[in-house]
Amino acid sequence: MTIVENELEVREGVDRETVEAVQNMGSYKYGWNTDIEMEFAPKGVNEDIVRLISAKNNEPEWMTEWRLTAFRRWVTMTEPTWAMVHYPEIDYQDLYYYAKPKSLDEKPKSLDEVDPKLLATYEKLGIPLKEQMILAGVEGAEGLVADARKVAVDAVFDSVSLGTTFQAELAKAGVIFCSITEAIVKYPDLVKKYLGSVVPQSDNFFATLNSAVFSAGSFVYIPPNTRCPMELSTYFRINAENTGQFERTLIICDKGSYVSYLEGCTAPKRDTAQLHAAVVEIVILEDAEVKYSTVQNWFPGDEEGKGGIYNFVTKRADCREARAKVMWTQVETGSAITWKYPSCILRGDESQGEFYSIAIANNMQQADTGTKMVHLGRNTRSRIVSKGISAGKAQNTYRGLVSMHPRAKNSRNYTQCDSLLIGDQCGAHTVPYIEVKNNSSRVEHEATTSKVDDDQLFYCRARGMDEEEAVALVVNGFCREVLQALPMEFAMEAQSLVAISLEGSVG
Amino acid sequence: MAVALAKEDALAARLAALDLPQGGFTRAARAAAVARLQALGLPGKRDEYWRYTDPAALTAVAPPTAEASDAQGEVPVFDGLDRVKLVFVDGVFDPARSDDPTLAGAEISRLATADAADIHWAQGIYGALEAAGQNPVPRPLAALNTAAATDGVLIRVTARAARPVNLIYVHESATSDAILHHCIKIEAGADLTLLETGPAGARFNKVLEVDIAEGGRFHHVRTQGRDHARRAATHVFARVASGALFKSFTLTANGALTRNEVVIDIVGDDAVTHVAGAALGDGATGPFHHDDTVFVTHRGVRCESRQVFKKVLKHGAIGVFQGKILVKPGAQKTDGYQISQSLLLDDDSQFLAKPELEIYADDVKCSHGSTTGAIDEEALFYLRSRGVPVQEATALLVLSFLADAISEIEDEALQTEIFTVLEGWLARHKA
Numbered sequence: 011m012t013i014v015e016n017e018l019e020v021r022e023g024v025d026r027e028t029v030e031a032v033q034n035m036g037s038y039k040y041g042w043n044t045d046i047e048m049e050f051a052p053k054g055v056n057e058d059i060v061r062l063i064s065a066k067n068n069e070p071e072w073m074t075e076w077r078l079t080a081f082r083r084w085v086t087m088t089e090p091t092w093a094m095v096h097y098p099e100i101d102y103q104d105l106y107y108y109a110k111p112k113s114l115d116e117k118p119k120s121l122d123e124v125d126p127k128l129l130a131t132y133e134k135l136g137i138p139l140k141e142q143m144i145l146a147g148v149e150g151a152e153g154l155v156a157d158a159r160k161v162a163v164d165a166v167f168d169s170v171s172l173g174t175t176f177q178a179e180l181a182k183a184g185v186i187f188c189s190i191t192e193a194i195v196k197y198p199d200l201v202k203k204y205l206g207s208v209v210p211q212s213d214n215f216f217a218t219l220n221s222a223v224f225s226a227g228s229f230v231y232i233p234p235n236t237r238c239p240m241e242l243s244t245y246f247r248i249n250a251e252n253t254g255q256f257e258r259t260l261i262i263c264d265k266g267s268y269v270s271y272l273e274g275c276t277a278p279k280r281d282t283a284q285l286h287a288a289v290v291e292i293v294i295l296e297d298a299e300v301k302y303s304t305v306q307n308w309f310p311g312d313e314e315g316k317g318g319i320y321n322f323v324t325k326r327a328d329c330r331e332a333r334a335k336v337m338w339t340q341v342e343t344g345s346a347i348t349w350k351y352p353s354c355i356l357r358g359d360e361s362q363g364e365f366y367s368i369a370i371a372n373n374m375q376q377a378d379t380g381t382k383m384v385h386l387g388r389n390t391r392s393r394i395v396s397k398g399i400s401a402g403k404a405q406n407t408y409r410g411l412v413s414m415h416p417r418a419k420n421s422r423n424y425t426q427c428d429s430l431l432i433g434d435q436c437g438a439h440t441v442p443y444i445e446v447k448n449n450s451s452r453v454e455h456e457a458t459t460s461k462v463d464d465d466q467l468f469y470c471r472a473r474g475m476d477e478e479e480a481v482a483l484v485v486n487g488f489c490r491e492v493l494q495a496l497p498m499e500f501a502m503e504a505q506s507l508v509a510i511s512l513e514g515s516v517g
Numbered sequence: 518m519a520v521a522l523a524k525e526d527a528l529a530a531r532l533a534a535l536d537l538p539q540g541g542f543t544r545a546a547r548a549a550a551v552a553r554l555q556a557l558g559l560p561g562k563r564d565e566y567w568r569y570t571d572p573a574a575l576t577a578v579a580p581p582t583a584e585a586s587d588a589q590g591e592v593p594v595f596d597g598l599d600r601v602k603l604v605f606v607d608g609v610f611d612p613a614r615s616d617d618p619t620l621a622g623a624e625i626s627r628l629a630t631a632d633a634a635d636i637h638w639a640q641g642i643y644g645a646l647e648a649a650g651q652n653p654v655p656r657p658l659a660a661l662n663t664a665a666a667t668d669g670v671l672i673r674v675t676a677r678a679a680r681p682v683n684l685i686y687v688h689e690s691a692t693s694d695a696i697l698h699h700c701i702k703i704e705a706g707a708d709l710t711l712l713e714t715g716p717a718g719a720r721f722n723k724v725l726e727v728d729i730a731e732g733g734r735f736h737h738v739r740t741q742g743r744d745h746a747r748r749a750a751t752h753v754f755a756r757v758a759s760g761a762l763f764k765s766f767t768l769t770a771n772g773a774l775t776r777n778e779v780v781i782d783i784v785g786d787d788a789v790t791h792v793a794g795a796a797l798g799d800g801a802t803g804p805f806h807h808d809d810t811v812f813v814t815h816r817g818v819r820c821e822s823r824q825v826f827k828k829v830l831k832h833g834a835i836g837v838f839q840g841k842i843l844v845k846p847g848a849q850k851t852d853g854y855q856i857s858q859s860l861l862l863d864d865d866s867q868f869l870a871k872p873e874l875e876i877y878a879d880d881v882k883c884s885h886g887s888t889t890g891a892i893d894e895e896a897l898f899y900l901r902s903r904g905v906p907v908q909e910a911t912a913l914l915v916l917s918f919l920a921d922a923i924s925e926i927e928d929e930a931l932q933t934e935i936f937t938v939l940e941g942w943l944a945r946h947k948a
Contacts, residue, residue, distance in 0.1 A: 439876065449864050
């Protein structure tokens with residue numbers, strides 16, 4: 011930490027992170043790219059490409075067939091148009107579906123053998139790939155975290171995983187944490203049993219495309235009665251131009267176990283939009299609990315809306331047995347287009363789903379995001395807290411479903427979605443679906459839309475803050491409920507992101 | 518493609534079964550409505566806007582038969598009020614049963630007669646408000662109405678109308694297919710209360726277009742007939758100018774299928790619009806499916822809109838609420854509020870809701886809420902422990918639950934009328 015930053019701390023009652031973030035406002039921080047020799051599959055997608063991706067990953071025959079089934083389904087499907095997002099037509103034949111750094115032709119035995127250029131990429135992003143390091147989500151965090159918690163990282167670069175840290179230590183606890191491609195080869199029984207069991211190959215246009223062409227993504231298995239000894243995380247980096255990233259993550263939390271999983275993502279600044287269509291499947295068995303936290307910071311495109319990531323993601327958790335619990339927390343600040351609805355299938359009796367979301371859209375960004383809570387079991391509980399912030403010319407939509415099936419007696423849902431508008435050129439929308447089919451359940455939904463309160467701003471300004479600082483502070487207060495649900499390291503990063511994302515939105 | 522073709526066939530069959538009038542002053546509007554309908558097609562259950570209500574019975578060539586229910590000596594609603602009664606029997610105006618349509622401050626004519634002429638003050642309203650209301654969500658049944666309606670009333674209000682106008686719909690034939698189209702023009706500063714009562718027919722398609730000029734006031738209270746098997750699709754299209762007031766309340770008790778759409782376009786500043794509804798459904802006496810679909814567009818500044826919808830459902834009754842507040846760019850200082858609540862009296866009933874906000878202005882205050890659940894056990898226990906029998910206690914709690922919607926009616930005498938109807942229903946349908 012530099013002396014200047016220390017001086018900033020003097021002002022009482024203001025979060026240091028907020029001030030730092032406002033201070034450091036240098037638009038998108040992760041917009042640089044790594045100049046490295048890449049190997050691409052030919053542009054476009056067809057059965058040969060699907061077979062090629064499968065072969066590149068050394069997959070067994072059943073996996074290739076699984077992909078082909080998905081691909082054949084996909085060609086019969088049409089892109090959904092119901093979301094409140096508008097973008098030029100995507101030419102699915104004008105993309106690379108597989109890109110891998112050349113240096114990874116020979117799979118490195120350990121991270122030490124990985125091309126230093128790649129390692130430097132992650133270092134620059136603040137992602138520790140050396141086991142002795144702790145996660146430095148925010149610069150200077152080391153000093154604050156004396157009792158540093160360990161975080162295992164799976165680092166994904168375009169279509170391949172570079173490696174996974176702490177594998178040995180995790181293995182001692184019986185935890186499997188590796189890339190999905192590795193799992194398909196090493197743990198075929200687990201993969202066969204669970205892959206596609208939450209998000210089937212035919213689920214939706216983007217998930218089906220993912221099923222056909224996915225590569226990289228993480229695989230997690232927590233054995234029964236195990237508290238995962240450290241937080242697991244995957245860091246996704248899109249680097250190559252005109253390349254889509256299609257990762258697939260599968261998490262299985264066996265009976266009585268617990269895991270907290272973090273996900274981060276960034277991409278370089280490019281003039282052309284890039285496609286990201288991921289699938290995350292989570293299976294939670296009896297008495298198990300999964301926390302899944304995302305800080306999504308893909309390149310949002312420039313102020314005129316040029317470039318940026320089109321983020322079409324299907325995430326779903328299946329609380330398959332009694333008392334299973336899942337908590338989704340997301341901070342969505344990046345991407346030109348966000349189309350994402352992390353969902354909970356509450357199948358087991360007394361299972362619980364929670365969804366906490368902050369979605370920030372600035373400039374020309376468009377976000378259509380929310381959740382689905384499908385209550386199937388008795389005495390199931392769900393809670394939704396969504397905070398949408400729109401600035402510039404951005405459009406931000408909350409879209410959600412709460413469904414109480416006839417069988418889901420005595421269930422509860424509470425939903426709160428608040429929208430904040432900064433400036434008169436943006437839009438904030440709420441599209442909730444509420445379906446209640448029994449009377450012992452209780453469903454409550456509240457939504458508000460407002461602007462940054464003038465009195466609060468005036469109060470901050472009167473205490474010497476400039477307008478952008480004041481807005482950042484008020485917005486952080488607006489988001490507090492969600493920020494508090496994040497693991498500590500993420501909370502700090504998210505708080506500063508909130509401020510960065512709103513840069514230039516005032517005045 | 519197959520779906521599109523099936524839709525075309527269904528529309529062709531529906532239009533063939535109707536004897537489309539050529540019209541006088543409505544001629545152009547009717548032709549445009551047919552073209553609109555051909556472009557839109559009839560609604561189907563795969564349409565997003567019909568997600569929770571299957572329109573098949575509303576679009577079928579012939580209506581499903583529905584016997585008129587016997588009122589069993591009940592006192593008709595609003596009987597004690599001094600009003601101008603206009604009676605429609607199975608969709609046709611009945612002058613013999615109606616009052617003399619003269620009213621100080623207003624001019625009343627019948628669509629069937631007025632449409633013989635080529636010129637009429639309603640020319641700028643008939644089909645025009647409906648056409649404007651087709652965007653951004655299509656409402657094909659309303660376009661069908663504009664094309665096919667032969668009867669209805671046209672009321673121009675130039676001052677404060679001396680008495681309320683009561684449209685009384687009588688259902689006699691089990692196969693009647695009533696299509697009515699009313700136009701109301703409230704001139705600047707004028708004031709009208711419109712009452713609507715009764716089930717109208719085995720199937721009823723109604724459009725009410727209301728154009729309220731600056732400072733005009735329009736109060737609307739309707740009770741939809743309690744025939745068990747009747748089906749209805751109604752549309753209210755309102756254009757509200759600066760400083761005007763629009764208030765509409767609907768009580769629905771029974772009916773196999775009801776879809777009430779209210780489309781409000783607030784074009785001026787400082788206007789106030791309230792839409793409220795109370796629905797009571799008991800599936801024991803036949804299917805009950807009630808759908809309130811509301812779309813409020815704010816274009817002016819400092820306008821207020823409220824939507825208050827309450828439903829009490831039992832024995833497999835289904836309640837639907839689709840409400841939307843759209844705040845256009847520049848509609849600053851908008852105060853938009855929307856609440857939809859359901860009381861499910863047993864485990865078979867369902868409540869399906871889609872309360873939407875779409876906002877393009879920053880200095881606004883908009884909120885919506887929606888709750889669903891059973892009757893409050895604690896409140897019930899409280900009443901019972903004080904000696905109130907369970908049925909009475911339930912009735913009391915139901916009435917208090919609905920009271921928020923009913924209190925949206927400004928006139929207290931009308932509120933009392935509605936409470937009387939409700940109490941009668943609760944007595945007949947013991948919990």
